[in-house]
Amino acid sequence: MKYWSQTFIPTLKESPADAEIASHKLLLRAGLVRKLGAGFYTYMPAGLRALRKIMDICREEMDREGATELAMPHVHPVENWQDGPRWAAAREIMYRVDHAGAGKNFYQITTKFRNEIRPRYGLMRAREFIMKDAYSFDATDDAAIESYNKMKRAYTAFFTRCGLKTISVEADTGVMGGSFSHEFMVPAPIGDDDVVYCDASGYAANREKATSGIIPADLKDAAPAGSVEEFPTPGIVTIAALEAAPYHVSADKQFKTLVFMGDGKPFLVIVRGCDDVEEAKLGSLGFQLWRAATPEEIEPVMGAKPGSLGAVKGTIKNPGALAGIFADHAVRLVGNGTTGANKDGFHLRHVNVGRDLAITQFGDFRRVHAGEPCPKCGQPLKIDRAIEVGHVFKLGTKYSEKFGAAYTDDKKQSHLMVMGCYGIGISRTLQAVIEQSNDADGIIWPWNVAPWQVLVVNLDPQDAAATDVAKKLAAAAEAAGADVLVDDRAERPGVKFKDADLVGLPLRLTVGGKGLKEGIIELKWRTSKDVTKVPLPDAEKIVGDAVRAAAKA
RNA sequence: CGGGGUGUAGCUUAGCCUGGUAGAGCGCCUGGUUUGGGACCAGGAGGUCGCGAGUUCGAAUCUCGCCGCCCCGACCA
Numbered sequence A: 001m002k003y004w005s006q007t008f009i010p011t012l013k014e015s016p017a018d019a020e021i022a023s024h025k026l027l028l029r030a031g032l033v034r035k036l037g038a039g040f041y042t043y044m045p046a047g048l049r050a051l052r053k054i055m056d057i058c059r060e061e062m063d064r065e066g067a068t069e070l071a072m073p074h075v076h077p078v079e080n081w082q083d084g085p086r087w088a089a090a091r092e093i094m095y096r097v098d099h100a101g102a103g104k105n106f107y108q109i110t111t112k113f114r115n116e117i118r119p120r121y122g123l124m125r126a127r128e129f130i131m132k133d134a135y136s137f138d139a140t141d142d143a144a145i146e147s148y149n150k151m152k153r154a155y156t157a158f159f160t161r162c163g164l165k166t167i168s169v170e171a172d173t174g175v176m177g178g179s180f181s182h183e184f185m186v187p188a189p190i191g192d193d194d195v196v197y198c199d200a201s202g203y204a205a206n207r208e209k210a211t212s213g214i215i216p217a218d219l220k221d222a223a224p225a226g227s228v229e230e231f232p233t234p235g236i237v238t239i240a241a242l243e244a245a246p247y248h249v250s251a252d253k254q255f256k257t258l259v260f261m262g263d264g265k266p267f268l269v270i271v272r273g274c275d276d277v278e279e280a281k282l283g284s285l286g287f288q289l290w291r292a293a294t295p296e297e298i299e300p301v302m303g304a305k306p307g308s309l310g311a312v313k314g315t316i317k318n319p320g321a322l323a324g325i326f327a328d329h330a331v332r333l334v335g336n337g338t339t340g341a342n343k344d345g346f347h348l349r350h351v352n353v354g355r356d357l358a359i360t361q362f363g364d365f366r367r368v369h370a371g372e373p374c375p376k377c378g379q380p381l382k383i384d385r386a387i388e389v390g391h392v393f394k395l396g397t398k399y400s401e402k403f404g405a406a407y408t409d410d411k412k413q414s415h416l417m418v419m420g421c422y423g424i425g426i427s428r429t430l431q432a433v434i435e436q437s438n439d440a441d442g443i444i445w446p447w448n449v450a451p452w453q454v455l456v457v458n459l460d461p462q463d464a465a466a467t468d469v470a471k472k473l474a475a476a477a478e479a480a481g482a483d484v485l486v487d488d489r490a491e492r493p494g495v496k497f498k499d500a501d502l503v504g505l506p507l508r509l510t511v512g513g514k515g516l517k518e519g520i521i522e523l524k525w526r527t528s529k530d531v532t533k534v535p536l537p538d539a540e541k542i543v544g545d546a547v548r549a550a551a552k553a
Numbered sequence B: 001c002g003g004g005g006u007g008u009a010g011c012u013u014a015g016c017c018u019g020g021u022a023g024a025g026c027g028c029c030u031g032g033u034u035u036g037g038g039a040c041c042a043g044g045a046g047g048u049c050g051c052g053a054g055u056u057c058g059a060a061u062c063u064c065g066c067c068g069c070c071c072c073g074a075c076c077a
Helices: A022-029 A045-064 A088-100 A141-161 A239-243 A279-285 A295-302 A329-333 A398-403 A426-436 A464-479 A493-503 A513-518 A536-552
Strands: A033-037 A040-043 A104-113 A128-138 A167-171 A180-187 A193-197 A204-206 A229-232 A255-262 A265-272 A290-292 A325-328 A336-340 A346-352 A361-363 A382-396 A406-408 A414-416 A418-425 A454-458 A484-487 A507-511 A520-525 A531-535
Touching: A022 A033, A022 A426, A040 A045, A045 A104, A045 A128, A045 A141, A045 A426, A104 A141, A128 A141, A128 A426, A141 A167, A141 A180, A141 A382, A141 A418, A167 A193, A167 A382, A180 A193, A180 A426, A255 A279, A255 A295, A255 A336, A265 A295, A265 A329, A279 A290, A279 A361, A325 A329, A382 A398, A382 A426, A398 A418, A418 A426, A454 A464, A454 A493, A464 A484, A464 A507, A464 A513, A464 A536, A484 A493, A507 A513, A507 A536, A513 A520, A520 A536, A531 A536
Parallel strands: A167 A204, A265 A325, A325 A361, A454 A484, A454 A507
Antiparallel strands: A033 A040, A104 A128, A128 A418, A167 A180, A180 A382, A193 A204, A193 A382, A229 A346, A255 A265, A255 A290, A336 A346, A382 A418, A406 A414, A507 A520, A520 A531
């Protein structure tokens, strides 16, 4: 039991000017955090309590799936960082596992520092933040997949217990590399990722990874409609211009040919004129680094400037320079189409995918748009903004090779460990909970992560009878398993009620002289507008029952 | 790092264009009246106007530099 007057919950009537989104304003207004500088926040007593609850739930769910916690130093020898973006942690662990054997999953919950390019939205993107990270080491691929699935299960349980609605989506592995990964996303307009999903089939993927079912399974490539024919297009360098009069070639009948540089060598990507390349998908081509080519790089290879490019056999000036010509599957929908002639001011028509284009390899390179058919069930896909709160990667042996994480089997043979890597943004989760659960009056804490679960508002703290009842109610709630805060401040009722709504503890019990005269106290859930009058003799029992019911829900 | 803003009391801000005594609301302190949804009256404390140069008789205000912070873009949990 904690008295408001003894802790420090500096609530604010107005929100500071630099807070923009609801959760950031509420973090500050409810006295949970205070800003020290851009991306640096002090956790005030109530904020720290909520944070600890989230960490504890995380530990319970990690431990339940067999992971084990350790703590590593914040300061690392610089050599550890020379081989990769963030591998000091894994490397430290791997030295031990060499000898300890496979089948382990280590995690830690620590403060991380990132030189965040643009801190914003409070704890959502901070330069100092709290993260749980875990690394699993297994002897076989099957065991690694099992570890991965355990972590997915732990994450799902963790976010559910935090009262957070997340969707797990297939994700690009990005700089971490690895075989496959899932992100746990919280839908939110401030998110910096796009999530593509289908309510009907449950399909969900990060836009960087998402595919759609726009190509019918029974699609037959169009028969050639005539031989390739060059025609003059003076000054025409855009898809849109070719769609207009006098050409009238709709974008979905055009081939868009783009030039990229992959590890210093140019390569081509062909998509439909109406499609965009999803650059993250080019990672599947095996290049370490890739980017769009510059006009200066393009012309010597292709023989024309951007706007007149194509990949028809025999038209590319220096095909030997290319690392490959990669076409998105969807170009098969074009059939006989139009593309650049690799000659400024000219295009080619009657271009047939199979017959005419010099394609090395087909692949999935296009960006998915809302409304396209779901790859699983064909229903229209939706796209929403979301923020990432967790990420699980199956890494394979990429890093165990690099850092020599191996085990010795019973035949004295050495094998590389199959690894996984799993992160949760703990402090971000805290704010995501608030972002997802608030109203015009303040925060609406889910039971399990509320700084305290029950607030006893004593409207007349100078009155001995009211104070006595308040203490008894608090004790009853505590005995039933709740964390209890008692508002014993000498404030006017209006102030206390406003603060109660703002701070948002799930269950409010109000004790005051007026109610006591009637022989009642009041019980109110933060999620509801209804106030229940509870007769004094039953109050302790009813409060206890309410607490137990809420904890179970 | 590029573009756009902004910096005045603990918080929200007016004043800046057109140089001349730094003002309000909230919060805080004192006294009184109130007392179940951010009360009212009276009094009070609290400011290197981000920092440093410059122009000027005189700078919160104009000029230059630096710093902080916020917003829009590419990286990350």
